Amino acid sequence: GSLLVYMPVYLIEPESGRGSAVTLVLTSAHAFLLDEDYTHWPCLPWAQAPPTTQRHSVLSVAPMDSLNSVERWRLKFHYSLALPGRRLRPNLCLQFEPSDVRKHRPAPASQSWSLALPSEQHCNQVISALRSLWEDQFGSSLAVAEQTRPSQPQLLVVALAELAKVSMAPVQSCGQLSGWEVYCLTQQLMQHVSGDKERVLFFTRCGCVSWSSSLYASEQQVYLVVSNLAVYFFPCSELSLQQRAASMVRLSLGELVQVVVGLFDHCLRMEGRRGATQTYLFMTRDNMETNACLEHLFQALSVRTVQDCRLPQRSSFVQVYSRERSHSSGEATRTVGGVDVSWPQPETLRELQHVLLAASHQEQLLDTHLLLYLQGFVECDGGEWQPCALVLTQDFLYVCREDSLHWPLPSFSHDIPHESQFSVLRHCPIRSLEKATVKQFGSSKFSLFINEVLPQAPQPGRPSSVLHEVVTRWNLQLQTFSQKEKLLSVLTGLLGDLCERSLLVEKERELCD
Numbered sequence: 274g275s276l277l278v279y280m281p282v283y284l285i286e287p288e289s290g291r292g293s294a295v296t297l298v299l300t301s302a303h304a305f306l307l308d309e310d311y312t313h314w315p316c317l318p319w320a321q322a323p324p325t326t327q328r329h330s331v332l333s334v335a336p337m338d339s340l341n342s343v344e345r346w347r348l349k350f351h352y353s354l355a356l357p358g359r360r361l362r363p364n365l366c367l368q369f370e371p372s373d374v375r376k377h378r379p380a381p382a383s384q385s386w387s388l389a390l391p392s393e394q395h396c397n398q399v400i401s402a403l404r405s406l407w408e409d410q411f412g413s414s415l416a417v418a419e420q421t422r423p424s425q426p427q428l429l430v431v432a433l434a435e436l437a438k439v440s441m442a443p444v445q446s447c448g449q450l451s452g453w454e455v456y457c458l459t460q461q462l463m464q465h466v467s468g469d470k471e472r473v474l475f476f477t478r479c480g481c482v483s484w485s486s487s488l489y490a491s492e493q494q495v496y497l498v499v500s501n502l503a504v505y506f507f508p509c510s511e512l513s514l515q516q517r518a519a520s521m522v523r524l525s526l527g528e529l530v531q532v533v534v535g536l537f538d539h540c541l542r543m544e545g546r547r548g549a550t551q552t553y554l555f556m557t558r559d560n561m562e563t564n565a566c567l568e569h570l571f572q573a574l575s576v577r578t579v580q581d582c583r584l585p586q587r588s589s590f591v592q593v594y595s596r597e598r599s600h601s602s603g604e605a606t607r608t609v610g611g612v613d614v615s616w617p618q619p620e621t622l623r624e625l626q627h628v629l630l631a632a633s634h635q636e637q638l639l640d641t642h643l644l645l646y647l648q649g650f651v652e653c654d655g656g657e658w659q660p661c662a663l664v665l666t667q668d669f670l671y672v673c674r675e676d677s678l679h680w681p682l683p684s685f686s687h688d689i690p691h692e693s694q695f696s697v698l699r700h701c702p703i704r705s706l707e708k709a710t711v712k713q714f715g716s717s718k719f720s721l722f723i724n725e726v727l728p729q730a731p732q733p734g735r736p737s738s739v740l741h742e743v744v745t746r747w748n749l750q751l752q753t754f755s756q757k758e759k760l761l762s763v764l765t766g767l768l769g770d771l772c773e774r775s776l777l778v779e780k781e782r783e784l785c786d
Contacts, residue, residue, distance in 0.1 A: 275301045277402040281309075283389035284332075285363045292389060293713075295332060299402055301410070304340070304367065306333040306386065308780060310714040330780040335369040335384070338411075342368035343403065344418045345396060363387035365396055475499040475569035480556035480660070481506055482678055484549045492660060497555055499566060501573045502526060504543065506553070524551065526573055531613045531684050535677045536621060538563040539648040539662075542677065548685035554678045556660070558648035558752035567614075574610025615681075625664070625673075625695050632697035633669050641666050645763055647756050648675075649717075651698065652748035661698060663749065665763060668771075670721075671700040672747070699747070701725065703767045707744065708777040717757045718750045720781075 278299035283292035284306060298305040308330040344366040369384040390396050400417055407415040476498040482491060498505040507521040524545050533542040538560035545551025557563045606615040626641055635641065645665040650658045651672050664671040673695055680694035707722045723745045751757045765776040 277301065277406065278399055280390070280395060280399070282391075282395075285387040285389055296329075297388065297399070299399070300337075301406060302337055304335050304337060304369075304386075305331060308332055308714070327778075327780065333386070337406065339370040340367060340403075341370050342366075342418070343400065343415060344368075344420060345400065346420050347393070363389050365390055365399060471500050471502045473498060473500050474573060475566055477557065477562050477566065478509060479562070480558070482554045482556070484552035484554075484678065484683075492556065495555075497557075497566065499569050499573065501576065504529070504570070506555070522553075524553075526610070526612075529574075529612050531615070532567075532570070533681060533683075534563065534567070534614070534616045536617050536625070536675070537646045539646075540677050541566065542683075544683055544685070548683075552683055552685075556648065556677075559756075571609050574612060576610075613684075618681075621681075621694070628673075628693075628695040628697060629664060629666065629669070629671055629700075632671065632700055635668075644767075645760060647751055647760060649749060649751040649756070651750075658750065663751070663760065665760065665767075667703075667767065669700050669702055670706070670764070672698045672749075674698055701745075703764065704771055706764060706768060706776060708779060709761055709764075710779045710781050711757075712781045714780070715754055717752065717754050718748070719757055719761070721747045721749065723747065 276298070278297060280297045282295060282297045284295045285292045293308075296305075296307040296309045298307055310324070310328050310330075346362070346364045346366075365388045367386045367388070369386075371384065390399070400415075404415045404417075407413055476496055478494060479497050480492045481495040481497070482493075494509040495506040496509060503523050503525040505521055505523050524543065528545045528547075528551065529543060530546055531542075531544040533544075535541065539556070539558050541555045541557065541563060543553055543555070555566075557566065605618055606613065608614070622643070626643070629635075630641060643664060643666060645663070647663045649661060649663055651661040653659050660674075662673045662675045664673055674697075676690065676692055676694050679690035679692070682689075701723045705723050705725060707724050709722070710720045712718060725743050725745050751760070761776060761778060768774055768776050
């Protein structure tokens with residue numbers, strides 16, 4: 274049929290008010306709800322390979338002749354003005370009767386589409402197209418039920434006025450923070466500012482673990498702030514301004530003793546003069562965020578000393594992880610403003626390689642090359658998400674546990690930690706990868722499906738050596754969307770080299786927040 278309407282809208286769950294961004298497509302024969310990938314399509318000019326995800330994915334489809342009810346609510350404002358976390362209200366509802374035409378499509382959970390359109394003009398466009406179709410094809414007029422719902426625009430106006438007060442000028446990087454979070458952060462920092470002497474240089478959102486706590490059970494999300502006088506961090510939990518200010522930790526630059534950069538710049542460990550009670554691990558899980566934090570920290574430290582505070586050249590960072598790097602080349606330790614800053618030694622990378630080889634029963638160390646190293650999270654059997662490191666070689670994908678809190682040894686401790694620095698939680702050959710699924714195109718969460726060959730449990734009359742195939746699902750999450758795309762792209766290239774096939778990436782059919 275001919276195309277009548279093509280419009281981005283929100284599909285709303287009536288009870289919870291949660292919505293997912295979809296595309297409403299109306300033709301002369303059918304109505305569609307599509308999940309469209311705006312991030313990768315059309316192909317960017319600098320992209321080296323076509324996107325791994327489909328451009329369009331059909332969520333629901335219904336024939337036009339099954340439309341039996343159209344309801345319209347007139348609201349005083351629409352989702353284009355709604356704040357994050359605000360409950361969305363639909364302004365158009367399309368009700369469809371069940372039909373056998375959808376037998377080749379997955380049937381939606383409900384035949385009622387509650388939609389939030391951007392404005393009254395968009396509602397008029399959809400209703401006008403439906404009325405014209407009814408007159409041309411069915412020779413009758415389409416009845417539209419008009420209703421009015423009360424709204425609270427005054428609350429929205431106040432919130433937008435508060436957001437307008439936020440000044441972003443002194444902030445160099447705000448990571449994933451929203452404007453409202455920037456406003457709350459600014460208010461809390463004002464309690465620690467003495468006149469105009471202190472100013473914010475950098476802040477981001479990251480994970481934090483203190484030395485005195487357990488590494489894998491106590492990581493909390495914090496805002497890490499670097500000013501020209503100190504380093505701050507406070508939790509991202511839903512607390513009042515007073516509670517957040519009370520829980521804020523301040524480490525002045527004069528108290529800072531050592532900064533240890535994690536493997537491939539995915540984390541920072543800061544140590545204060547008071548040893549264990551003033552040592553914290555910050556998991557940025559992003560080398561660009563880590564280097565940006567270091568750059569502004571060096572800038573602040575340079576005020577306290579005449580030493581050069583510039584970052585090492587990019588070649589120095591590469592040499593730290595190069596297999597050809599000798600012990601005398603490169604720069605792994607330096608002093609900036611009286612603070613010792615160290616990067617991983619080559620022995621750390623070799624230790625990781627030995628652990629990977631032992632887990633996958635390989636013997637040739639020189640033939641194992643690390644293609645990707647990414648910090649993220651893996652879902653355990655009980656449904657709990659645990660921090661992990663994804664390590665990709667030319668033959669295997671590993672999910673590892675890395676102890677960046679206790680390794681390398683801090684300046685105040687000489688006892689060998691009880692746990693090793695690296696351990697493998699699970700691994701699989703690249704050839705065994707079947708497909709990957711994503712819930713949202715712009716999300717950093719994804720799932721990998723692995724076809725494993727396992728020995729079958731012994732049964733009477735059957736030998737114990739019988740093997741059977743089992744499809745295992747790994748639920749993973751990386752720090753950023755680009756990291757997920759990079760991993761899937763490299764896996765696709767490896768499968769092409771090893772098996773002459775690409776990695777199938779599918780969209781899960783479910784309503785997302």
